[in-house]
Amino acid sequence: MRIFSHTCSNTEIVCALGCGDQLVGVDADSDYPPEVVAGLPKTGRDLDLDVAAVHALQPDLVLSSLTVPGHEQVVAALQAAGLATLVCDPQSLDDVYDDIRRIAAALGVAERGAALVASMRSAMPMVEVAGARPRVLVEWWPKPVIAAARHSWVNDIIHRAGGINPWGTVEAKSVPLEYADAAAQRPDIVAMSWCGVKVENYRADKVRARPGWDGVPAVRNDCILAISEAFLGRPGPRLVEGYRQLRAAVAAAGSSATA
Known part of the structure; x- marks a missing residue:
């Protein structure tokens, strides 16, 4: 599958799922992992994306988000250009986990998505605090x-x-x-x-x-x-x-x- 990522977070999710080799381009702010993104075409910053340049890369799927005000116009332009999109808008940690699973399923690696979520959950346990929690x-x-x-x-x-x-x-x-x-x-x-x-x-x-x-x-x-x-x-x-x-x-x- 040919994937274009419009946001840093989605780029990092794709790579963490072991699918970095399917990326055909990213936004200009995607900087991690450097060994993957360094050689990829970059088609502008998230709010100034060159949609025509994205279309020219012939992606099968564009991963986008609504996490920054103004992203909705970019998403609308991508969809108007006939590009298939998967749009994330997480507001909670559980939403982040859900988005990882959605992306993994779209890429055909659902089991890797489940494993990544499990790993993140394990690495971020709830800390019990004696007394008042720091503000x-x-x-x-x-x-x-x-x-x-x-x-x-x-x-x-x-x-x-x-x-x-x-x-x-x-x-x-x-x-x-x-x-x-x-x-x-x-x-x-x-x-x-x-x-x-x-x-x-x-x-x-x-x-x-x-x-x-x-x-x-x-x-x-x-x-x-x-x-x-x-x-x-x-x-x-x-x-x-x-x-x-x-x-x-x-x-x-x-x-x-x-x-």
């Missing part, structure tokens, strides 16, 4: 602060890692916040996972310098960490690494609280 802010953007909300797989990951998301009851995928409103929730941990920014450019000093944040527990106790958006923002196999890093931060915050 975790996962922020997709620093100014304004954009926090993961209820309809996000990250909300589930925070809980599984032993934390609690102060915005986990907000009926949205994410929520923009004024600095004062974010500080008022007194997060114990701030995880920078800024979309579209390389992790080496995440700056904890930008968090510390926010007005009124000197009393925020995460700032006071230096619990500000950088977790690549590749590990939290892409609903695919590498969410396991994001979970591991959050779990380590939660454990460290718990140790500090009892010290």
Whole structure:
């Protein structure tokens, strides 16, 4: 089967299923695994996809998603071009697992999909916490602060890692916040996972310098960490690494609280 992947997460799912050799092209942001994507045609970024170029690659199936605002127009253009599409729109960790199984079934490797989901479940167990769970802010953007909300797989990951998301009851995928409103929730941990920014450019000093944040527990106790958006923002196999890093931060915050 000839597959075109329109999003990083779907590219990574295809490769984790052992089907990377079926990819005939990817979007320009798909950068993992490098040994697979380096030599593939790239037809533009996710919101600026060259649909004609995708069509020219003659894919049997285009894997797309609705995880970014504006993707719906791209999906409509792909379908208008007569391309068969499989569209993902995960909002929970279980949705991510369902999408992996759907993609695996479409590629004829359903058993690999089940195995991958089982592996991810095993690698992300529910952590039982003695006492209060640390309050975790996962922020997709620093100014304004954009926090993961209820309809996000990250909300589930925070809980599984032993934390609690102060915005986990907000009926949205994410929520923009004024600095004062974010500080008022007194997060114990701030995880920078800024979309579209390389992790080496995440700056904890930008968090510390926010007005009124000197009393925020995460700032006071230096619990500000950088977790690549590749590990939290892409609903695919590498969410396991994001979970591991959050779990380590939660454990460290718990140790500090009892010290």
